[in-house]
Amino acid sequence: MTAPTQAQIDAARNNLAILRELNQEAAEHHTLKIVNAYALLVGESDTADPGLPFVLGVFENVFSYLSGEAFGPAGKAAATLFGGMIAGWIDNTPPSLAGAFASYATRYDATWRELNHQLDSLNDQLGSKDPATVEKAWNTQIQFNGQTSTVSALSSSGLPSKVDSNRFDDMVDGVVFSQDQSLWRSMLQEHYEALYYTWYHRGQGEDGNYETLPLEWARYRMGYYPYVFYCYYDYQGGYEPPFHFICANEYVVCRKGTNNWYYLNDDACRYLFIDSTPNSVINADGLFHREAVMNFLGIKHVETVRYCTTDNPFDWREPPRAARPDAAPQAAAA
Numbered sequence: 001m002t003a004p005t006q007a008q009i010d011a012a013r014n015n016l017a018i019l020r021e022l023n024q025e026a027a028e029h030h031t032l033k034i035v036n037a038y039a040l041l042v043g044e045s046d047t048a049d050p051g052l053p054f055v056l057g058v059f060e061n062v063f064s065y066l067s068g069e070a071f072g073p074a075g076k077a078a079a080t081l082f083g084g085m086i087a088g089w090i091d092n093t094p095p096s097l098a099g100a101f102a103s104y105a106t107r108y109d110a111t112w113r114e115l116n117h118q119l120d121s122l123n124d125q126l127g128s129k130d131p132a133t134v135e136k137a138w139n140t141q142i143q144f145n146g147q148t149s150t151v152s153a154l155s156s157s158g159l160p161s162k163v164d165s166n167r168f169d170d171m172v173d174g175v176v177f178s179q180d181q182s183l184w185r186s187m188l189q190e191h192y193e194a195l196y197y198t199w200y201h202r203g204q205g206e207d208g209n210y211e212t213l214p215l216e217w218a219r220y221r222m223g224y225y226p227y228v229f230y231c232y233y234d235y236q237g238g239y240e241p242p243f244h245f246i247c248a249n250e251y252v253v254c255r256k257g258t259n260n261w262y263y264l265n266d267d268a269c270r271y272l273f274i275d276s277t278p279n280s281v282i283n284a285d286g287l288f289h290r291e292a293v294m295n296f297l298g299i300k301h302v303e304t305v306r307y308c309t310t311d312n313p314f315d316w317r318e319p320p321r322a323a324r325p326d327a328a329p330q331a332a333a334a
Helices: 006-041 052-060 062-067 069-087 104-126 131-138 151-155 165-191 210-224 266-272 290-295 329-333
Strands: 141-144 147-150 192-203 228-236 244-255 300-303
Touching: 006 069, 006 104, 006 131, 006 151, 006 165, 006 266, 052 062, 052 069, 052 104, 052 165, 062 069, 062 165, 069 104, 069 141, 069 147, 069 151, 104 131, 131 151, 147 151, 165 192, 210 228, 228 290, 244 290
Parallel strands: 192 300
Antiparallel strands: 141 147, 192 244, 228 244
16 A cells, blocks of 8 residues: 555544544533433432443444534544444453443543543554554554444545634534433433323314314423324324314333333423424424434333323313322332
């Protein structure tokens, strides 16, 4: 292979330094996100080690944000570099991450520091006076999610430096948001499930149009129960006009392992959901669309009581279910 020029080496080393700064700044912001997630999702402090796979799962895909067009070829190479480096730690765990930790926060802290240590090591190899060391580092190949990249690809352009403060800050914000999404996804999978039951209803919309009924009724319900999602899967005519038959699954996000349903609390719902119904934005800064939370994050679905009503939408009766307990989930399950 052709030996890299000094200009190419300098460009790659500069991008490695940018990635180091990015990783460190994102980690500083994520520390506050950890406190927030534990408070809203489990109502307790972060006092247990979730294990290496959990934390690497939070890290592994977040830097895929860099593979977007905004960050050019260097961003795509960086996404593969970060992802492949971290994925390899499952089978080849660095000594700094091999032991037990007191909490998620302490394990996360050790993980981002180890990542920076390895970026520094790679940068030092590219800056070596030994041509063989430089060439070996330059041609290092890393694979992740079916993509292969080499360290040499980091000599390309695209990553903003801290000198370009606005673009760099936007890059940090994007990675912080991705890490927050990953943490919430993992914690929802671990601590929550989506109980669902089927509603059967015939009625008409507020404006007399039966096709508007599902959306307006869902938004009405979410005003009282922000932790729900509705999936309408059937319309049937044949009833006295203008009535039509509607079947809907109601999904309710609840804590696992409780004697009574313990719903996702209002503050968590406001932080989590972007929308109520499709295209009805309630929090543009939310983490996920409501449908994605229920159907695409890997939360377990559990079928429960079936319920039927024939009232009009604003007179719907509450289905039979246990009230939310006043005690915390652990006390309720005791």
